Amino acid sequence: MEINEILNWRYATKKMTGAKVPQNKIDIIVKSVQLAPTSVGFQAFHLYVIEDEALRQTIFEKSCQQTQVVEGSHLLVFAARTEITDAEVDNYMNLVATTRNIPVESLNGYKGMVASFKQKTEQEYFDWTARQAYIAFSFALVAAAVENVDATPIEGFSPPVMDEILGLKEKGLKSVVLIALGYRDEANDKLAHAPKVRKPISELVTVI
Numbered sequence: 001m002e003i004n005e006i007l008n009w010r011y012a013t014k015k016m017t018g019a020k021v022p023q024n025k026i027d028i029i030v031k032s033v034q035l036a037p038t039s040v041g042f043q044a045f046h047l048y049v050i051e052d053e054a055l056r057q058t059i060f061e062k063s064c065q066q067t068q069v070v071e072g073s074h075l076l077v078f079a080a081r082t083e084i085t086d087a088e089v090d091n092y093m094n095l096v097a098t099t100r101n102i103p104v105e106s107l108n109g110y111k112g113m114v115a116s117f118k119q120k121t122e123q124e125y126f127d128w129t130a131r132q133a134y135i136a137f138s139f140a141l142v143a144a145a146v147e148n149v150d151a152t153p154i155e156g157f158s159p160p161v162m163d164e165i166l167g168l169k170e171k172g173l174k175s176v177v178l179i180a181l182g183y184r185d186e187a188n189d190k191l192a193h194a195p196k197v198r199k200p201i202s203e204l205v206t207v208i
């Protein structure tokens with residue numbers, strides 16, 4: 001299938017069967033998150049892959065009353081950093097230097113650019129890191145579709161409650177968006193065969 005056929009196949013699944021997504025497919029979806037581009041390459045977010053049924057049940061009851069959380073087999077929680085630390089910047093520069101086999105001092109200009117994010121307010125920094133998390137979230141949605149795995153993108157949850165459940169505040173993180181992964185219940189999901197609703201390209205796109 002070419003990419004647009006795959007993207008037409010995917011839809012925001014409302015009912016899932018409970019069948020388990022195999023680990024090799026989860027690994028591919030997680031890899032797509034790792035490979036997603038981020039501004040200055042800093043990857044200022046963290047992904048939680050929640051398979052544990054009891055934890056997903058707690059999330060369903062307390063933070064996100066959408067059945068896909070428990071009818072799927074895995075829940076992805078994208079959490080974005082709320083602060084930037086010197087240690088984080090140093091670790092990243094060391095990663096670049098060792099990966100590319102270059103002296104870390106040669107990265108001083110780059111380091112200054114990354115460190116300049118410390119001038120942002122906490123809200124400004126989180127707005128930026130959350131945007132990076134959303135890019136990775138999109139990659140995961142596409143990777144899931146390529147792997148024939150159904151996915152529901154979810155913003156309809158309580159981030160403060162999720163943060164409490166996962167202990168994110170102490171880690172300098174806030175949850176931003178979720179993806180439930182599983183398999184569509186074709187017989188009971190009324191959207192499984194519904195045509196996609198999209199604006200015409202002529203309205204959505206201007207070619208100049």
Ligand SMILES: Cc1cc2nc3c(=O)[nH]c(=O)nc-3n(C[C@H](O)[C@H](O)[C@H](O)COP(=O)(O)O)c2cc1C
Nearest residue numbers: 010011012013014066152153154155156157177196
């Ligand atoms: C950021 C984002 C948040 C969304 N949140 C929810 C949600 O909380 N629950 C849900 O059932 N669908 C959610 N959706 C799915 C959209 O409603 C859906 O993608 C849109 O209507 C287009 O339909 P399609 O994805 O099936 O083509 C969300 C989608 C995005 C991109």
